Amino acid sequence: MTQTATHSAHEHTNGHAAEPRTFDVRILRQDGPGEASYWERHRVAYEPDMNVISVLQRIAAQSETVDGRQVTPVAWDCNCLEEVCGACTMLVNGRTRQACSALVDRLLDEQPDGIELRPMSKFPVVRDLVVNRRRLFRALEKIRAWIPVDGYYELGPGPRQSTDQQRTAYPLSECMSCGCCLEACPQYQKVELRPRDGETAEDFKTREDATFDRSFIGAHAISQVRYFNSNPVGKMSADVRLEALVAPGGIQDCGNAQNCVVVCPKHIPLTTSIGWAGRAATVYTIKKWFDK
Amino acid sequence: MADQRVMIVGGGLAGLAAAMKLAELGVAVDLMSLTPVKRSHSVCAQGGINSVNALTRQQGDNEWLHFDDTVYGGDFLQHQPPVKEMAWWGPKIIDLMDRLGVPFNRTEEGFRDQRRFGGTLFKRTAFAGATTGQQLLYALDEQVRRWESEGKIRKFEFWDFLGPILDDAGVCRGCVGQDLYSMEIRAFPADAVIVASGGAGLIFGRSTMSMVCTGGAASRCYQAGARYGNAEFVQVHPTAIPGADKLRLMSESARGEGGRVWVPRKPQDSRDPRQIPDSERYYFLEERYPKYGNLVPRDIATREIFNVCTHEGLSVEHDRLCVYLDLTHLPREMLDLKLGGILEIYEKFQGVDPRDVPMKIFPAVHYFMGGLWVDYERTADGGLKLGSPRNQQTSIPGLYAIGECDYQYHGANRLGANSLLSCIFSGLIVAPSVQTWLKSQSKAAGEGRATLYDQALKREQARHDALLARSGGGENPYLVHHELGQCMTRAATVVRYNNILDEAYGEVQEFEQRAGRASLSDTGSWTNQNVVFTKALEDMFPLAKAILKGARLRDECRGAHFKPDFAMPGIAATEPAARRREAEAWCDRFEENNRRFLKSTISEHGADGEPQISYEEVDTTLIPPRPRLYGLVGAEVIEEVWNQRQARRKAAGGDGNGATAKPAGVAAGAH
Ligand SMILES: Cc1cc2nc3c(=O)[nH]c(=O)nc-3n(C[C@H](O)[C@H](O)[C@H](O)COP(=O)(O)OP(=O)(O)OC[C@H]3O[C@@H](n4cnc5c(N)ncnc54)[C@H](O)[C@@H]3O)c2cc1C
Ligand code: SF4
Ligand code: SF4
Ligand code: FES
Numbered sequence: 001m002t003q004t005a006t007h008s009a010h011e012h013t014n015g016h017a018a019e020p021r022t023f024d025v026r027i028l029r030q031d032g033p034g035e036a037s038y039w040e041r042h043r044v045a046y047e048p049d050m051n052v053i054s055v056l057q058r059i060a061a062q063s064e065t066v067d068g069r070q071v072t073p074v075a076w077d078c079n080c081l082e083e084v085c086g087a088c089t090m091l092v093n094g095r096t097r098q099a100c101s102a103l104v105d106r107l108l109d110e111q112p113d114g115i116e117l118r119p120m121s122k123f124p125v126v127r128d129l130v131v132n133r134r135r136l137f138r139a140l141e142k143i144r145a146w147i148p149v150d151g152y153y154e155l156g157p158g159p160r161q162s163t164d165q166q167r168t169a170y171p172l173s174e175c176m177s178c179g180c181c182l183e184a185c186p187q188y189q190k191v192e193l194r195p196r197d198g199e200t201a202e203d204f205k206t207r208e209d210a211t212f213d214r215s216f217i218g219a220h221a222i223s224q225v226r227y228f229n230s231n232p233v234g235k236m237s238a239d240v241r242l243e244a245l246v247a248p249g250g251i252q253d254c255g256n257a258q259n260c261v262v263v264c265p266k267h268i269p270l271t272t273s274i275g276w277a278g279r280a281a282t283v284y285t286i287k288k289w290f291d292k
Numbered sequence: 293m294a295d296q297r298v299m300i301v302g303g304g305l306a307g308l309a310a311a312m313k314l315a316e317l318g319v320a321v322d323l324m325s326l327t328p329v330k331r332s333h334s335v336c337a338q339g340g341i342n343s344v345n346a347l348t349r350q351q352g353d354n355e356w357l358h359f360d361d362t363v364y365g366g367d368f369l370q371h372q373p374p375v376k377e378m379a380w381w382g383p384k385i386i387d388l389m390d391r392l393g394v395p396f397n398r399t400e401e402g403f404r405d406q407r408r409f410g411g412t413l414f415k416r417t418a419f420a421g422a423t424t425g426q427q428l429l430y431a432l433d434e435q436v437r438r439w440e441s442e443g444k445i446r447k448f449e450f451w452d453f454l455g456p457i458l459d460d461a462g463v464c465r466g467c468v469g470q471d472l473y474s475m476e477i478r479a480f481p482a483d484a485v486i487v488a489s490g491g492a493g494l495i496f497g498r499s500t501m502s503m504v505c506t507g508g509a510a511s512r513c514y515q516a517g518a519r520y521g522n523a524e525f526v527q528v529h530p531t532a533i534p535g536a537d538k539l540r541l542m543s544e545s546a547r548g549e550g551g552r553v554w555v556p557r558k559p560q561d562s563r564d565p566r567q568i569p570d571s572e573r574y575y576f577l578e579e580r581y582p583k584y585g586n587l588v589p590r591d592i593a594t595r596e597i598f599n600v601c602t603h604e605g606l607s608v609e610h611d612r613l614c615v616y617l618d619l620t621h622l623p624r625e626m627l628d629l630k631l632g633g634i635l636e637i638y639e640k641f642q643g644v645d646p647r648d649v650p651m652k653i654f655p656a657v658h659y660f661m662g663g664l665w666v667d668y669e670r671t672a673d674g675g676l677k678l679g680s681p682r683n684q685q686t687s688i689p690g691l692y693a694i695g696e697c698d699y700q701y702h703g704a705n706r707l708g709a710n711s712l713l714s715c716i717f718s719g720l721i722v723a724p725s726v727q728t729w730l731k732s733q734s735k736a737a738g739e740g741r742a743t744l745y746d747q748a749l750k751r752e753q754a755r756h757d758a759l760l761a762r763s764g765g766g767e768n769p770y771l772v773h774h775e776l777g778q779c780m781t782r783a784a785t786v787v788r789y790n791n792i793l794d795e796a797y798g799e800v801q802e803f804e805q806r807a808g809r810a811s812l813s814d815t816g817s818w819t820n821q822n823v824v825f826t827k828a829l830e831d832m833f834p835l836a837k838a839i840l841k842g843a844r845l846r847d848e849c850r851g852a853h854f855k856p857d858f859a860m861p862g863i864a865a866t867e868p869a870a871r872r873r874e875a876e877a878w879c880d881r882f883e884e885n886n887r888r889f890l891k892s893t894i895s896e897h898g899a900d901g902e903p904q905i906s907y908e909e910v911d912t913t914l915i916p917p918r919p920r921l922y923g924l925v926g927a928e929v930i931e932e933v934w935n936q937r938q939a940r941r942k943a944a945g946g947d948g949n950g951a952t953a954k955p956a957g958v959a960a961g962a963h
Contacts, residue, residue, distance in 0.1 A: 031816075049641075050536050051641070053538075054537040060821075061770035072813060078503055079502045080333065080503075081535075083640065084426055085327070085331040085333075085336075086331060087327060105643055140434075141440070145434055149391050151316055152720070155387075155391065157387040158393070162398065163399070163402075169395045170420065174421075176335070177330055177331075233391070
């Protein structure tokens, strides 16, 4: 409801005496999957309260580089602009984070000569800053991340739960599938397949899913196993999820480097989840061995 | 007959609820969404979801009162049977979401905890921390993933809905979509299409809504002939954090915990706010509303903040409008304990600690009560006939609408925490209705209609190709959008004046023409966000014009629609007999006004591209309309006169079934 967007640079009210009138943004672009990437430099007029999304909006409206070349607008992903949907993850000044909560003032403090934007490196680039994170959602399918209720007819409330139980579960349920934990993880390697000649979309998807399923599921999915297995109803089907956890691409691939927990924007206790998952997997494996 | 399929457009709360319920009923579902459904706008909802519960029941609450609060809060502009049914489903819906694993806050004894929201006296709102919408959405997303893993639901994420496909008889037989990566355009045969595309915040430039809330999908249905209801009813939330890209919601609880709203008495005083002494601060809400202070109801807070900045020129800053919302006088420990979550949002996005420095806030467009017109079938006792193919069906047979993009549940103003409920409710009840509709069809949509789909595909391909082929050097679509947002915000938000609405209408027509000359800076055929945005922009104008025209023609104040020129002042006289006479006249005028304007505005997209407006009677047979007297001078005497009238009517066997005027102080709000 305010009329910002085009007002000129002026003195910022909180701190910083002389704000730059403009600043430069270096963007690693890529026209499509499998194509070579290249750097491009844009210049943006400074406004108060800018974040990386508003910078990208200005760049899209200008579509012109520092040296005056007309270029296509940079492509990027976003939706909520409140750091709650997980769409806008990218590497901002080298760090994996959400573009919407990356504030220009802070970034320029960090790195006064400008801002650098790159797409996440662990997912195939679709275009520019847009990456394909379907693998992340596939992992949720693999670990069967849902409560297997009987159906959606009226069957009364769910089980009563203690405040402690809720307080443990709630932070785990805040995972917004942003992928920061995967970007930072040394064990999580990029998987990029291209459709073969004549391959149907369905066949390609099946082949891709199979590859995803063999590859590391990542910290977010491990933490979701803990979330569902600690739910009073989810517990009843705990073994199905533990089976996924000990399958190829499961918990044993985690090298315990603990990079994930540091970058999670939702402060999800990922290392606690990983510790829990390690123990649960061991118990499950032993139990399975005895049940043979 | 070949297998029937249903296409759902949108995977917010409404679309996901419909998808999972249809899958349970054994219907094959396709689900199309601009974003992965888990990233839908519903994740933004913080406050909670309403329903009667065991505790409130014992305090005198019941479904009827929830129904009554919703209708009263909406200024009686909604058909009552669907709202009644929704109130009755409330407790069942919360139970279902609980079973699906939503981590609702708990009491010491392990029951679900509830909080109180605007517009009611009861603690009806269930919540999961400060992210209720996110938690509800995730639970539904998980169920849909479960059906997807069984092959019962197919997802088309990163697809844009380009419009419904109608056969010669005007029945919806599918839709056209476009892959946002490959830009492939495809016709999807479907035996029913359910649109669940959410609100249209981007028409106002920036709002509290997410970036995919363009209204494009609803507009494309409207342009294909679907009727659009109550377009002019747009809710503005009083306190949002102005940002360069978005206006982020600052919850009402900041004022609830003692936050004070003020501006410097000296216009645009450049001093650090903490250096401005109390005597030079204007606590305008406290001064003007000594009784309620900073906690006046939302519509009043919104109007006062707007006025102080625009008409009185007291905005804190020169080049943008905002006032201070000050918490700095409150103890830090208390703030952390009670407001931690929302203060973090401010800190995160403004880079300033609101415990040390007053926040800068301004009202923002927040919710669309209006939307695609949908039908319903009522039972004799005033509920919904479940499974009727008419429920949630738009004026195009086979095309359904649910969630924020329908016009059904919130009338002239939405009550806080009622939207999440209406989204899930409409999603759940549309499923059996669609199933009945499918059974009535003699053949599957895809059978023997190849040319229909082919033509629809060619039409959309032609539109797309024409956009790409435009020569360079034309208008910039992003700048036209920026101007549209400014124009709509000025003319059609907090206060509305006929001359300004007229001007704005002309401007919007100009923007529309300019957008028609916009040229693209990207003419490629891979992940071209430029062309997708330009299409969405072009589709904003029909809805923008419906909003402006609906507002222009409605010469009254109702809910979120406020026209100072048609406000009804309170009682001026002091002498008892004169006061009574004035109150009688007030009630006469109120009734006369209702006869004229207690009607839904219906827009139809004319052949000339302009909205054709007509009016629809509202079913108010369950709760007769009564005045909202909040804050009005002389409310007591009006209330007395009104209640006597109703009693007389009741005695005479009329429709006065118990409609007493609501005591002042119970105000409707929204979150
Ligand atoms: C900040 C904020 C806080 C709120 N808090 C509350 C609260 O506490 N309680 C409450 O009851 N309500 C609240 N609301 C309102 C509530 O969140 C929304 O009304 C509700 O979530 C809308 O849900 P929906 O399912 O209708 O649509 P959305 O969640 O908006 O989903 C729309 C879906 O449609 C898809 N879509 C849109 N256009 C297209 C297209 N062209 N092609 C394909 N797909 C498309 C999107 O991708 C998305 O999947 C709040 C709103 C805001 C903005
Ligand atoms: S702890 Fe495991 S999941 Fe986390 S970063 Fe290390 S290897 Fe990756
Ligand atoms: S665990 Fe954290 S970092 Fe990983 S996807 Fe979830 S929110 Fe993102
Ligand atoms: S846009 Fe949703 S997290 Fe940034």
